[in-house]
Amino acid sequence: MIEIAVTGVTGHLGGAVARRLCAAGHPLRLIARSPSRAPALPRSTVAAASYGDHDAVARALRGTEVALMVSAAESADRLDEHRTFIDAAVTAGVRHLVYISFFGAAADAEFTLARDHHATEEHLRTSGLTWTALRDNLYADFLLTLAGPDGVIRGPAADGRVSAVARADVADCAAAVLRSPAGHAHRTYHLTGPEAVGLADVAALLTAHTGRPVGYHAESLAEARASRAHYAAPAWQLDAWISTYTAIASGALAPVTADVPLLSGHPATPIRALLPTP
Structure with missing residues (x-):
């Protein structure tokens, strides 16, 4: 079997992909x-x-032909880091790069960080490498952690819905592509859960599962900025946080696809299956 390079191995996704490939x-x-x-x-x-x-x-990449590029940690310089990594992969002789992108990546995406993913994909397409882009939606696992200490999920998501995907499903899809990369050359996949849920639905699921009341407050944009002001985050980061919710409100993150079962061989995991043990 060929040696596969995996980045992000100290994090949830990269580590999960590495363990799946190791088991294979x-x-x-x-x-x-x-x-x-x-x-x-x-x-x-x-x-x-x-x-x-x-x-x-x-x-680090020299001698490997296939590599997984998990997107770098959020920072003001992330796009530059992505471009540098791709250029280095070309220098190292990598043939096929699998990139973890974001659902709906576009130059004008509502979610500001999805614009960086689009720019990364464009750089990858012109690099000369064979590529595969896995555009995962928001993680369902993450949605289940959004309630604050007061038991309220806050954000300007209105009554929008999101087809959030289980992190484990993304790992399964990435491992499947890396095991047989030739069949996925120059393909973009859109990874979602099996249904689109609203944040009020998430609150109701948590309430029913834990017995502790969890609510959802659909903030205005002004409320969203005020409630996060104590973090003293830079403007780009605050915009990213808030646009996570406005992207849900816009409907951009609601479409459901069949790409998880197509790649993984099993149904996409519903968010209720990820509920924590009470």
Whole structure:
């Protein structure tokens, strides 16, 4: 089996993909900024690299033909880091790069960070690499953590809905593509859950499951900015947080696709199956 390079291995998604590939018998090149935090997996080696360090990434990827690029941590420089990583993959001789993008990535996307994903995809398309883009929707796992200490989910999502996807389903899809990349060359997949839910639905699910009241308050834009002001976040980050909700309100994140079952071989996981143990 070919050696597959996997980034983001110290995080939830990259680590889950690496474990799935390991279980399937693939030798792995695990790439991490902090190698000591990489999972200890059989048939794997660990290489140190940060996305913004072209030479380190090129060294880390050299000798591998297929790589998973989990999008970098949110930052003002993330797009530059993505472009540097892609350029380094070309230098290293990587042939096929699988990129974790975002649902509805576009230059004018309501969710501001989806614009960076679009720009990354455009750079990847013109790089000369064979590519696959996995555009995952918001994580259903994340929606279940949105209630504050007072038991209220707050955000300017109005009565919009989102076809949130389970993180484990994204890992299954990514591992399937990496195991047989040739069949997914120059393809874009849109990864969603099996249904679109509103934040009021999420609150009701949590209430019924835990027995503790959880509510949803559809903030105005002014309320959203005021309620997050104490974080003293930079403008780009505050805009990203708020546009997560306005993207739901706009309907942009509501469409449901069949790409999870197409790639993973199993039905997409409903959000109710992810509810925590009371």
